[in-house]
Amino acid sequence: MRLGTRIFIAYFLIFAVCFYYPFDLIARDLRTRYVEAIEDPLVDQANILAGIVGMEMERNRFSAEDLHTAFEHVYGRSLPARIYDLVKTQVDIRVYMTDMSGKITFDSTNRWNTGADYSAWRDVRLTLQGKYGARATRLNPKEPATVVLHVAAPIIVNGQTTGALTVAKPTTNVNSFLKTARPRIIKIGAVALSATIFLSLxxxxxxxxxxxxxxQYAVDVREGKRVQLPELGRSELRGLGAAFEMMREALEGRKYVERYVQTLTHEIKAPLSAIRGAAELMEEEMSPDVRARFLSNIRTEANRIQRLVDRMLRLSELENKKFLDRVELVPFSVLIRTTVEEKEPLLSQKHLQVQIGTEDDVRVPGDSFLLRQAASNLIQNAIDFSPAHGRIDITIQADAKALCFTVEDEGPGIPEYAREKVFDKFFSLQRPDTGKKSTGLGLNLVKEVAALHHGDIRLENREGKGLRATLRLPV
Structure with missing residues (x-):
C-alpha cells in the first residue's frame, strides 16, 4: 500500500474515532435534552399555579368549579402558534391537585377523577414529603414516544402544606422536534465526513x-539526467534530500575521476608512443629531411594531446554543470552566420557550397558561447565528411515551443555499427579526406550543451546519401 494511502486512511480513522462518540452521544441523548428543556418550565408553572391556588385558599375564594370552567375555555381555544417547524393548535397541559392524603381534589381533564388515590405516584408522594416530585410515565408502555412528564409543587396555605399541584405535559411534540433535528445532525455529519475525506486527501x-x-529526483539521477535537487520544504526531508545530493556528488565524483583517468590514459597512450618512438629514432644519425619529418610527427602528436586535454577540460566543465550560469536571448541566426563565416577558409579549400535558410530574427534563451561551440562542432563535422565540391544545407526553424537547427551534408552518413556510439566519448570515424580520426569529443560536447539547454541532438542518415544533424532547443 502506498504511503499516501496509508496516511489518508490513518488520518480518516483518527477523525472518525474522535468525532464518532460526540455525534453518537448527541444523537442518542437528543430526546433527553429536549425533555430536560420541557421539565424546566414545568417546574415554574407548577410553583406559580400552586402559589395562586394557595393564596385563593387562604382567602377562602378558591373554587374548583371555576377552575374547571377556566380550563375548559382554555382547552377549547384554537392556537395558530408556529414554533419553528412545529404548528401548535391547542393547549396540552394537564393540571391536577391532591390533598395531604394524596387523593385527587381537582383534575383539569377529568372531573370524575376526583377522589382517586395518587399517593403512590412519585410526583405526589415526594412533594408531600417536602422533596422535589416529578415523574415520566408512558401512556403506552411499549411506546417511548407516549411519555408524559409530571412535575409537582406543594400547595401552601397559611404556612402549611395542604396538598400538591401537578402540571403534566406530553412529550409528543418532542418527536416533531427530533424529526426535524435528526436530519440536520445527519447532514452536518455528512458534511463533516466529506470535509474529513477532502482534508485527509x-x-x-x-x-x-x-x-x-x-x-523522481533519484530516478532521474539513475537515468543520467542533469537535474537539480527539488524543493522539499523545511521538514526533515530537506535534510534527507541534501544528504542524497552530497552522496550523489561524492559517488559521481569518484566514478567521474576513475572513468576520465582510464579514458585519458587510453587516448594519450598512442600519441605518447609515437612521440617516444620518434624521439628515440632522432638519437641516431639521420638526414635533415628525415629528422624534420620526425619533428613534424612529434609536433602533430603533441598538438593532438593538447587538443584532447583542452576538449576534455571543457567537456568535464560542462558535465559538472547542473544549470546554465547565465541565460540570455541569443540571436541564433546571427550566431550561425558568424560561425559559417569563420569556417570560410575550410569551405573554400574543399570548394563547398553552404546554403543557409533562416528567419531574420530567431532568438533562443541560453548561453551564447556554448551554443556557438555546439553549432561549430556540427558544421565542422559536416565539412569534414562532405566530399569536395559538395553542398551543406543549414536550416533554422522556430515555432512557439522550440527552435530546430539542422545541418545536412552529402557525406557517407553514419555506418550501422556506429549508430549507438556516435555520442560516446573518444568515439570517432575516419575522415574521408585524410583517413584520420578526431578527438571523439565533439558530438559528446554537443550532447552536453543540448542537455544544459533542456534540448536534444539527433543524427540520422538522409535518403540517398548524407547525414542530417538536428539540434532542438526550447524557446
Whole structure:
C-alpha cells in the first residue's frame, strides 16, 4: 500500500474515532435534552399555579368549579402558534391537585377523577414529603414516544402544606422536534465526513509530495539526467534530500575521476608512443629531411594531446554543470552566420557550397558561447565528411515551443555499427579526406550543451546519401 494511502486512511480513522462518540452521544441523548428543556418550565408553572391556588385558599375564594370552567375555555381555544417547524393548535397541559392524603381534589381533564388515590405516584408522594416530585410515565408502555412528564409543587396555605399541584405535559411534540433535528445532525455529519475525506486527501498529498519529488529526483539521477535537487520544504526531508545530493556528488565524483583517468590514459597512450618512438629514432644519425619529418610527427602528436586535454577540460566543465550560469536571448541566426563565416577558409579549400535558410530574427534563451561551440562542432563535422565540391544545407526553424537547427551534408552518413556510439566519448570515424580520426569529443560536447539547454541532438542518415544533424532547443 502506498504511503499516501496509508496516511489518508490513518488520518480518516483518527477523525472518525474522535468525532464518532460526540455525534453518537448527541444523537442518542437528543430526546433527553429536549425533555430536560420541557421539565424546566414545568417546574415554574407548577410553583406559580400552586402559589395562586394557595393564596385563593387562604382567602377562602378558591373554587374548583371555576377552575374547571377556566380550563375548559382554555382547552377549547384554537392556537395558530408556529414554533419553528412545529404548528401548535391547542393547549396540552394537564393540571391536577391532591390533598395531604394524596387523593385527587381537582383534575383539569377529568372531573370524575376526583377522589382517586395518587399517593403512590412519585410526583405526589415526594412533594408531600417536602422533596422535589416529578415523574415520566408512558401512556403506552411499549411506546417511548407516549411519555408524559409530571412535575409537582406543594400547595401552601397559611404556612402549611395542604396538598400538591401537578402540571403534566406530553412529550409528543418532542418527536416533531427530533424529526426535524435528526436530519440536520445527519447532514452536518455528512458534511463533516466529506470535509474529513477532502482534508485527509490534502494532508496526504502535502506530506507525500516532497517524497514523490525526491523519488523522481533519484530516478532521474539513475537515468543520467542533469537535474537539480527539488524543493522539499523545511521538514526533515530537506535534510534527507541534501544528504542524497552530497552522496550523489561524492559517488559521481569518484566514478567521474576513475572513468576520465582510464579514458585519458587510453587516448594519450598512442600519441605518447609515437612521440617516444620518434624521439628515440632522432638519437641516431639521420638526414635533415628525415629528422624534420620526425619533428613534424612529434609536433602533430603533441598538438593532438593538447587538443584532447583542452576538449576534455571543457567537456568535464560542462558535465559538472547542473544549470546554465547565465541565460540570455541569443540571436541564433546571427550566431550561425558568424560561425559559417569563420569556417570560410575550410569551405573554400574543399570548394563547398553552404546554403543557409533562416528567419531574420530567431532568438533562443541560453548561453551564447556554448551554443556557438555546439553549432561549430556540427558544421565542422559536416565539412569534414562532405566530399569536395559538395553542398551543406543549414536550416533554422522556430515555432512557439522550440527552435530546430539542422545541418545536412552529402557525406557517407553514419555506418550501422556506429549508430549507438556516435555520442560516446573518444568515439570517432575516419575522415574521408585524410583517413584520420578526431578527438571523439565533439558530438559528446554537443550532447552536453543540448542537455544544459533542456534540448536534444539527433543524427540520422538522409535518403540517398548524407547525414542530417538536428539540434532542438526550447524557446
Amino acid at each position: 490534502i494532508v496526504s498529498y502535502v506530506i507525500t509530495r516532497p517524497i514523490r519529488r525526491l523519488t
